[in-house]
Each structure stands twice: as C-alpha cells, then as structure tokens.
Amino acid sequence: MKNPAKILVVEDDGTLRDIYTNLLKDEGYQVDSAFDGSHALEKMRMGGWDLVLLDIMLPDIDGYNIMNALRDVPPSKPVGPIVFLTNLSGEDNVEKGLEKDGVKGYWVKSELTPGQIIQKVKGLLAEYRK
Amino acid sequence: MLPFTTNGKNHEIAKILKIIGQLSLPLSTRGNIAIESLHQKKTKLTNNLHDLIVPLISKDEAARMQVILKAQTFAVYPILVGSHTLGVLVIGLEKSVADLSQSERETLHELIDVVGLAIERSQIYASLQRANKKLKELDQMKDDFVSVASHELRTPMTAIKSYLWLALDGRGGKLTEKQKYYLDRAYISTDRLIKLVNDMLNISRIESGRITIEMNKIDIQQLVQDVIDEVKPRADEVKVKVTLDQPQKKILPVLADPDKIKEVLFNIIGNSLKFTPEKGTITISFESKEDGHVIIHVRDTGRGIDEKDMGTLFTKFGMVEGSYVTNKKASGTGLGLYISKSIIELHKGKIWAQSPGIDQGTTFSFTLPYYKKGDKVVIKPEKSVEDRKLGIIHSGI
Numbered sequence: 001m002k003n004p005a006k007i008l009v010v011e012d013d014g015t016l017r018d019i020y021t022n023l024l025k026d027e028g029y030q031v032d033s034a035f036d037g038s039h040a041l042e043k044m045r046m047g048g049w050d051l052v053l054l055d056i057m058l059p060d061i062d063g064y065n066i067m068n069a070l071r072d073v074p075p076s077k078p079v080g081p082i083v084f085l086t087n088l089s090g091e092d093n094v095e096k097g098l099e100k101d102g103v104k105g106y107w108v109k110s111e112l113t114p115g116q117i118i119q120k121v122k123g124l125l126a127e128y129r130k
Numbered sequence: 131m132l133p134f135t136t137n138g139k140n141h142e143i144a145k146i147l148k149i150i151g152q153l154s155l156p157l158s159t160r161g162n163i164a165i166e167s168l169h170q171k172k173t174k175l176t177n178n179l180h181d182l183i184v185p186l187i188s189k190d191e192a193a194r195m196q197v198i199l200k201a202q203t204f205a206v207y208p209i210l211v212g213s214h215t216l217g218v219l220v221i222g223l224e225k226s227v228a229d230l231s232q233s234e235r236e237t238l239h240e241l242i243d244v245v246g247l248a249i250e251r252s253q254i255y256a257s258l259q260r261a262n263k264k265l266k267e268l269d270q271m272k273d274d275f276v277s278v279a280s281h282e283l284r285t286p287m288t289a290i291k292s293y294l295w296l297a298l299d300g301r302g303g304k305l306t307e308k309q310k311y312y313l314d315r316a317y318i319s320t321d322r323l324i325k326l327v328n329d330m331l332n333i334s335r336i337e338s339g340r341i342t343i344e345m346n347k348i349d350i351q352q353l354v355q356d357v358i359d360e361v362k363p364r365a366d367e368v369k370v371k372v373t374l375d376q377p378q379k380k381i382l383p384v385l386a387d388p389d390k391i392k393e394v395l396f397n398i399i400g401n402s403l404k405f406t407p408e409k410g411t412i413t414i415s416f417e418s419k420e421d422g423h424v425i426i427h428v429r430d431t432g433r434g435i436d437e438k439d440m441g442t443l444f445t446k447f448g449m450v451e452g453s454y455v456t457n458k459k460a461s462g463t464g465l466g467l468y469i470s471k472s473i474i475e476l477h478k479g480k481i482w483a484q485s486p487g488i489d490q491g492t493t494f495s496f497t498l499p500y501y502k503k504g505d506k507v508v509i510k511p512e513k514s515v516e517d518r519k520l521g522i523i524h525s526g527i
Contacts (some may be wrong), residue, residue, distance in 0.1 A: 015289040019296075026301075057281060087284035087312045089328065090277075091342065092333070110284040113295045 005050035005125050009033040010040040010066075011085075012058050016109070020053065020085075021115050024121065037061025041069055047077025050129055051121065056086040056097065067100035081128045083107055085117075104128070144332045146195045155187050161185075165293040167218045174206040175227050182206070182220060203227050205238070209246040269338055276334040280327045287327070291320045296445035329465035333446070336472045343387045345477050346510040347501045350384045350391075350424065356415055357395045361403070369408040372399065381424060382485055384498040385505050390473045391498070394481075397466040398428045398494045404493070406432035417433070422500050424477070429493040435485040444471040470496075 008028045011017040017033050024031045034040040037058040044052060044066070056063035063084055070079075081104035084097045090107050097106045104124060107117070159165050163174040163181045175183065180192035187195075200426055201222030209216045219242055223230070230238075294317040296302065298310065305313070335341045351374075365372045375378050402412045410431040417425040435443065447464040474481040474496045481496040499506075 013285050013289070016285065016292075019292045023296075066432065085283050087288060091330065094191075109288045110291065110327075114292050115295065115299065 004028050004030045004127060006030045006048060007121070008040075008043055008049045008052045009085075010035075010037075010052065010054045010058070010063075012036060012055060019114065020117070023118065026088055027118055027121075029121075037063075041066050043075065044070060044079055044082075045075045047075035050080040052079060052082040052127060053085040053121075054082055056088045058085055058094070059075070064096060064100065067103060071101055081105070081124050083120075083124065085109055101117050142198050146198055150183060150195075153183055155186065159185070164206055164218050164220060167208050168215055169481050171208045171210060171215055173208070176204050176206075177202065177226070179204060179222075196377065199454050207238075207242045209242060209249060211250040216246060216253075221244055273334055273338050273340065276331055280331045281291070283327050284324065287320060287324050291317065291324065294320060295502060326465070329469060332469055333465060333472075336469065336476075341476070343390060343473075343510070345385050345505065346385050346507045347383045348388050348391070348458070350401050350426070350498065351381045351416070353388055353391060354395065357392055357399065358414065361396070361399050364400075365403060365412070368403060368406075370403055370406045371411045373411065373413050375413050377416045378420075379418075381416050381418065383501040384424060384500050385501045385507070386477055387473075390476075391454060394470040394473050395426075395428075397470045398496075401466065402428060402430035402432060402492070402494070406430045419497075422502070423497045424500060425497050427493055427495045429491060431491045434488045434490045435483060436488055440483065440485075443467055447458065474498075 007024050009017060009020045009024070009031060011020060011033065012035050014035075017035065021031045021033050032043065034043050037060040038059075040054065040058070041061065054063050054066065058066075061069070063086065066070075067082070069079060081103065082102050083101075083105040085107045086097075087109045094106045097103060105120070107120065112120070147492060155162060155165060157165060157168070160438055163186050166172075167174045178192065179196040179199070180187070180189050183192060199222055202226065203223045203226045205221045205227060207219045207221070209219055221238065243427045294313055297305070298313050299315060332341075354374060358371070358374055361372055399412060399414075406412060412428060412430045414428070417427060419425060444467050446468045468514040471481050477498060479497040479499065481494070483492055483494050
C-alpha cells in the first residue's frame with residue numbers, strides 16, 4: 001500500500017489490542033497503539049492520524065474525558081475522524097459519545113466481527129481522507 | 131383534657147407541661163405508675179402528680195405543679211395496638227374518675243384508641259420509608275452491577291468471537307470440514323452469549339424504569355418495510371419469504387419510539403424465522419381499529435405453539451421446549467419476547483400470540499396508539515444508533 005493510512009488504536013485490554021492492531025496491519029495500514037488514557041492523549045495531541053479507534057473504559061482517563069481534554073488543548077497537527085470502539089453500550093452512553101467534537105462513530109466491539117470492523121474503517125477513511 | 135381556661139394561668143400551665151414533657155425515665159424505674167402502666171398494660175389512677183414523675187421531681191414541687199394544673203386525678207392509659215404497648219397517655223382530670231359520666235368515659239376510651247392507631251400508623255409509615263429507601267439503594271446496586279458486569283463480560287467475549295471469526299475466515303490456514311463445524315458452533319454460542327448479556331442489561335434498564343422511550347410521530351408502514359428490508363438477507367438464507375400485506379388505505383401515523391418498535395419487530399420476526407421451515411412465509415399486516423389504535427400482525431407458517439406453552443411465552447427465559455438448539459435457525463435467549471412485551475407496554479399497547487395448534491403457524495400481534503394532534507414528541511434524526519450523528523433534541527412538535 002502506497003502512503004498507508006495512519007491509525008491509532010487505544011485499547012487497554014491486551015488481547016483485543018493485539019487483535020485490532022494485527023488486523024489493521026494485515027490490511028496494510030500503519031498502526032500504533034496506546035493502552036491507557038494518558039498515553040492516548042499524548043499520541044493524539046501529536047496529531048497526524050488518519051483515524052483513531054478510541055476505547056471509553058480506560059484505567060486512567062476515560063474516552064469521554066480524552067475528547068474533552070483534546071477540545072481544551074487541541075492537537076498540534078490535525079487528527080482525522082475519531083471513533084469510539086467500546087463495549088460500553090446503552091443509548092445514554094452512545095449519545096454522550098456522539099456529542100463530542102470530532103467523534104464520527106460509536107461502534108460496539110462485541111457486535112462487530114473483525115471483517116465488519118475492516119469494512120467500517122475502509123468506509124470512514126474513504127469518506128474523510130483526501 | 132387539661133382545662134386550658136382563660137384565667138391568665140395558661141402560660142404557667144404550658145410551662146409545666148413542657149417540663150413534664152421533657153422528662154426522661156429508664157423503663158426499669160420502679161415505683162412510677164406511668165412505667166407500671168406501660169409494663170402491666172393496665173390503666174392506673176392517682177391523685178398525686180408526683181406518682182407520675184417520681185423520682186425526677188420532688189414531692190413538694192410536684193404538689194405545686196398540680197395546684198397550677200388544677201387537676202384532681204390523673205388517669206394513665208396504656209396505648210395498646212394488638213398486644214404491643216406503644217406508650218402511655220396521661221390525662222389530668224378536674225374531678226375524680228368516680229365522678230366521670232358514662233359518655234365521658236367512652237369519649238376517653240375512644241380517644242386512647244385513636245391515639246394508639248395514629249402512633250402505630252406513623253411508625254409503620256416511617257419503617258416503610260426506611261424499607262423503600264433501602265430497596266431503592268439495592269436496586270441501584272443491582273443496576274450498577276449488571277452494567278459493569280456486562281461490560282466486563284463483553285471484553286473477553288469479543289476476543290473469543292474475533293479469534294473464532296479469524297479462524298473461520300481461514301486466516302490461520304485451511305480448515306477441515308470438522309474443524310469448521312466445531313468452530314462454527316463455538317462462534318454461534320459466543321454470539322448467543324453476547325446477546326444474552328445485552329438482553330439482561332436491557333431488562334435491568336426496563337425494570338428499573340431507566341429505559342427512555344422517545345415518542346415520535348411514526349410512519350409505521352414505512353418502518354415495517356424498513357425492517358423487512360433489513361431481515362431479508364437472513365430470511366433468504368433460511369429460504370423463508372417475508373412480505374408486507376399492503377393495506378387498502380394508508381395507515382395513519384402512530385405515536386411510538388421507532389428504535390424500540392424496530393427491536394420488537396426484529397424479535398418477533400426473528401422468532402418466526404427460527405420456527406418456519408423452508409419455503410414458508412411470514413406476512414405482516416395491519417388492522418386499523420376505530421378506537422384510536424392499530425394492530426400489527428406477524429403471521430408465520432411455522433410449527434405453531436402448543437396451547438400449554440402460551441402462558442410462558444412472554445415471561446423471562448420462557449422458552450418453548452426444544453427451542454434452544456445450537457444452529458443458525460434457533461438460538462434465542464428466551465428474553466426477546468419478554469423485552470418486546472415490556473416495550474409495548476411502555477407504549478401503552480398490548481401484545482399477544484395466537485396459534486391454531488402444532489404445525490398450523492403462529493400469529494404475533496401488538497397494538498400501537500395512533501398519533502393525535504398535541505401528542506408530545508421528541509424530534510431526532512432518523513439514523514441508526516451506531517452511526518447516528520447527534521442532532522439537537524427538541525421538545526414539542
């Protein structure tokens with residue numbers, strides 16, 4: 001893949017982090033990951049991502065608060081679409097998630113197969129990447 | 131019954147009553163007739179106030195108080211409710227008990243009974259309030275637990291489901307037919323487990339009243355068509371036809387939460403798909419009622435439901451015998467119809483099933499109210515939950 005899209009995976013569960021990063025790498029994307037909120041925030045603030053898959057329930061700062069922090073101190077380089085990839089369901093949580101600036105989707109992990117995640121990632125990248 | 135006359139001594143009487151009211155004695159005190167009355171559950175009489183407030187107030191001071199109170203006799207009545215003594219009521223009388231008329235005695239006894247009941251009621255009320263508060267706390271704890279537990283359960287289940295999918299997709303190498311079969315079964319069971327966790331979370335929300343129903347003016351005909359379009363791939367897979375019986379007249383809009391009604395339809399149609407053999411049909415039709423509601427019928431040509439199973443159909447885990455088979459056709463959680471019933475009831479509608487018998491198909495029906503002018507609605511962009519970009523929620527029409 002020429003000039004592969006850069007994707008950041010934020011996931012505290014080691015097994016799921018492996019699954020998602022390897023899945024995306026196999027598709028030819030350039031993938032980096034973060035295992036907690038503070039590392040995620042640091043990497044997101046550096047910018048330069050074409051897509052961020054962001055978990056909500058993280059050990060230190062949750063996904064919602066990462067988005068709040070990002071709104072208060074914006075990244076130095078632009079960040080592409082951010083998608084919550086979480087197992088936290090419930091309409092109230094979904095609404096709260098989609099309210100955040102820059103959040104383009106709310107995907108529930110347990111409802112999606114790896115194949116569906118790849119399809120959704122491709123769709124979003126096609127929509128947002130120039 | 132103390133004589134609150136206007137002789138200018140009211141103030142002093144009030145002061146004495148206040149002093150007496152603030153006295154506190156242990157229940158083990160001996161020689162005090164108020165305590166004796168309480169223990170013996172018997173009415174006591176005395177001509178001396180001192181007997182009631184001994185040993186806290188001296189005999190001389192008690193005598194001085196009694197003169198101001200202008201009381202000749204004190205009657206001490208235990209307040210009994212059933213066999214339980216709640217306390218005593220002391221009544222000071224200007225005359226001696228022997229001089230009381232029959233009607234005065236009766237009035238006194240009635241008063242004591244009423245006081246007893248009033249005190250009992252207030253105690254019951256207070257204990258009910260405590261119990262209620264405790265129950266609410268427990269309910270909240272249960273909700274929080276279910277919420278956290280379901281999230282925690284989903285993480286490893288997602289990992290299992292993902293690895294099984296990757297293996298089935300051939301990413302770990304070519305599989306033998308048997309391996310494929312085993313993994314396929316494991317995958318279906320994992321999916322069922324995930325659905326079970328979701329359903330339980332849903333039920334917990336419904337039962338605690340935390341589910342939000344967002345009423346809207348809905349084109350139900352269109353909504354049913356959308357659902358049919360969505361289930362078509364699954365129906366094709368099991369070779370069952372799903373059709374809409376086009377009504378002669380356009381069905382008027384209903385007042386409902388579209389996402390929730392879709393969930394009900396997915397549950398019912400999904401159920402029918404499980405029990406309808408190849409080449410069968412599922413037909414959805416409308417029946418308009420004069421009294422302001424429409425009935426939606428989902429009729430299938432499936433195996434039908436035995437009369438004896440009708441009762442458990444809409445209950446929690448109320449699965450019909452043999453309906454849990456680990457194949458793609460039947461893998462219910464036993465919670466779908468219970469959730470559907472709860473949702474329809476939140477819409478003030480009814481849901482029921484009818485079947486002429488085994489192998490004669492089943493019809494599931496539910497009612498929804500027509501939209502009326504002035505009904506409050508929530509306006510929301512019509513997108514699926516997953517990708518819905520949030521619009522501002524307006525109230526009113």
